[in-house]
Amino acid sequence: MSQKLEQLSAALQVTFEGRVQSLRLDRGELTLTVAAADYLQVAEALRDAPAFGFEQLIDLCGVDYSSYAGSQSFSKRYAAVCHLLSVKSNVRLRLRVFADDDQFPVLGSVCDVWPAANWFEREAFDLYGIMFSGHPDLRRILTDYGFVGHPFRKDFPISGFVEMRYDPEQGRVIYQPVSIAPREITPRIVREESYGDVGNG
Amino acid sequence: MAEIRNYTINFGPQHPAAHGVLRLVLELDGEVVERADPHIGLLHRGTEKLAETRTWIQSVPYMDRLDYVSMMCNEHAYCMAIEKLLGIEVPLRAQYIRVMFDEITRILNHLLNIGTHALDIGAMTMVIYTFREREDLMDVYEAVSGARMHAAYYRPGGVYRDLPDQMPQYVVSKYKDAATVKQLNTAREGSLLDFLDDFTQRFPTYVDEYETLLTDNRIWKQRTVGICVVPPERALALGFTGPMLRGSGVEWDLRKKQPYEVYDQVDFDIPVGVNGDCYDRYLCRIEEMRQSNRIIRQCIDWLRKNPGPVITSNYKVAPPSRSKMKENMEELIHHFKLFTEGMHVPEGEVYAGVEHPKGEFGVYAISDGANKPYRLKLRAPGFPHLAAMDELSRGYMIADVVAIIGTMDIVFGEIDR
Numbered sequence: 001m002s003q004k005l006e007q008l009s010a011a012l013q014v015t016f017e018g019r020v021q022s023l024r025l026d027r028g029e030l031t032l033t034v035a036a037a038d039y040l041q042v043a044e045a046l047r048d049a050p051a052f053g054f055e056q057l058i059d060l061c062g063v064d065y066s067s068y069a070g071s072q073s074f075s076k077r078y079a080a081v082c083h084l085l086s087v088k089s090n091v092r093l094r095l096r097v098f099a100d101d102d103q104f105p106v107l108g109s110v111c112d113v114w115p116a117a118n119w120f121e122r123e124a125f126d127l128y129g130i131m132f133s134g135h136p137d138l139r140r141i142l143t144d145y146g147f148v149g150h151p152f153r154k155d156f157p158i159s160g161f162v163e164m165r166y167d168p169e170q171g172r173v174i175y176q177p178v179s180i181a182p183r184e185i186t187p188r189i190v191r192e193e194s195y196g197d198v199g200n201g
Numbered sequence: 202m203a204e205i206r207n208y209t210i211n212f213g214p215q216h217p218a219a220h221g222v223l224r225l226v227l228e229l230d231g232e233v234v235e236r237a238d239p240h241i242g243l244l245h246r247g248t249e250k251l252a253e254t255r256t257w258i259q260s261v262p263y264m265d266r267l268d269y270v271s272m273m274c275n276e277h278a279y280c281m282a283i284e285k286l287l288g289i290e291v292p293l294r295a296q297y298i299r300v301m302f303d304e305i306t307r308i309l310n311h312l313l314n315i316g317t318h319a320l321d322i323g324a325m326t327m328v329i330y331t332f333r334e335r336e337d338l339m340d341v342y343e344a345v346s347g348a349r350m351h352a353a354y355y356r357p358g359g360v361y362r363d364l365p366d367q368m369p370q371y372v373v374s375k376y377k378d379a380a381t382v383k384q385l386n387t388a389r390e391g392s393l394l395d396f397l398d399d400f401t402q403r404f405p406t407y408v409d410e411y412e413t414l415l416t417d418n419r420i421w422k423q424r425t426v427g428i429c430v431v432p433p434e435r436a437l438a439l440g441f442t443g444p445m446l447r448g449s450g451v452e453w454d455l456r457k458k459q460p461y462e463v464y465d466q467v468d469f470d471i472p473v474g475v476n477g478d479c480y481d482r483y484l485c486r487i488e489e490m491r492q493s494n495r496i497i498r499q500c501i502d503w504l505r506k507n508p509g510p511v512i513t514s515n516y517k518v519a520p521p522s523r524s525k526m527k528e529n530m531e532e533l534i535h536h537f538k539l540f541t542e543g544m545h546v547p548e549g550e551v552y553a554g555v556e557h558p559k560g561e562f563g564v565y566a567i568s569d570g571a572n573k574p575y576r577l578k579l580r581a582p583g584f585p586h587l588a589a590m591d592e593l594s595r596g597y598m599i600a601d602v603v604a605i606i607g608t609m610d611i612v613f614g615e616i617d618r
Contacts, residue, residue: 026549026550027285027286027288027549027551029550029551029552031550055437055438056437056438056440057440058440058442058554058561058563058580059552059563059565059578059580061565061578063567063576064576068569068575069569069570069571069575070548070568070569070570070575071548071570072548081565081578083552083563083565083580087437087451087453090458090459092552094550094552114438114440115438115439115440115589116438116439116440116585116588118588119584119585119587119588120584120585140242141241141242142241142242142245142617142618143242143245144242151247151250152247152249152250158250158251158254184254186255186256186541186542186543186572186573188254188571188572188573189542189571189572190545190569190570190571191545191570195545
């Protein structure tokens, strides 16, 4: 398996020379990062080139890196991550692309390359506000009709901004500001590497 | 001459054949579907966002509630992702238990699917038959975890506890007299494995019963043969996995192609369809149940012969035993830290996929080294299947829409997350 991935990694380096922003082999998984401008061409080549043959898009999702606390640093905020699978050669590849503008993230749509991307991109748009240009039908998908905001962004509180209730006076369902405050039972912490070892408390 | 216009109807969100809360806007020309626009998200609970605010272990029960007819398979993918991030090994006995319960779950799921699919398109009896067997398997779930459905049995590093030596028994009550209880308890005298062994001996006959009801049934065939035909290339392009892909004749099963746990140690076959219609997918599911039965039997044999630990002894990941925790200071500290602060998972990102009964269920986890996930993406197999609804139902009759929903095996817990 790892030999296959090394071959694939070498092939990716050669084919996409100059377009590879990073190529990491970690925990038996290969991650290719490309620029937004090259995204569509790379996707097409990954599907069509006989050396790759990734005919299936397993997953596409948005990620918001704005509060990432690990050692890696990311200069841009939003990314779309695709998980590709080649049924023919039985390998997987992760393709990541960062959107250039943090205020208005736009990426090309891979709907024409893999039709499966349609709903996945709608979901990434709904939850993260990433625009996919060229998408045939970029509507919200998971949130309510008329929802405001993009709930999976890191600056969107877990309790949201509005709550819904039935108003007997008006005789309809209304939205009002939330009445609950977000609370954190277990704080989020990143410990140093040696935490908990003998002599480190 | 009168103007003829297409007719738009709302199917759902409350409709018995919608398998949950699916709102389908159908544009019809007479009875022929011109366009289908599924509206989903009515069951959206934001599981992925919630998981970002919980410690790694606290999210395990959320996984049960995704696809609530194949609970343990969801947990499996999640636990595998954490184990991959941590780089820990699962004890062999726990791997066999997991494989056994994955297959029990597969049977549970397929029983529900075939039963309700048949119910939707006119065969009332099927669902009564399949729920009879589901009851036995739910008892197995309950015996091992205490819950009939939402088990939270798989934990990072193994499974929560070993299989019980005693299968719970029925007791006499005002609803069940002594004779009924005695009859119900005949298979429950021994251990859980004895009960399962008895079930696996009975189960092939049950599957034969289902087949006598459906496989050659004229009405069933009229409703499923040639409906919703998906060519293999299209199935791949649309992101189909599981029986939806295999029904079209693509030999792809993660249990064989990218074996996890001990699937490379057990002997089983993968059924594939020929025509890629609803009927072939039904046949695939029937055969998968028989193969799952085979796997369960092999696991029972192995588990009887090989006792051992069922969860890792790394106390940074799994809690120490209760008795140790009560007696030793250090174990007590481990227990306390694990259930308050939670485990710290090294920085990195992984994707773990399992062959879930509906297809490939994947968990993409990004960790920044904290005690909570940075981002968790759940790849539900039903999501791309339902996304193809428009393409699959075009040109078929409105009655076939119900057959198509049934064949996709849709469960909203996983699609809406």
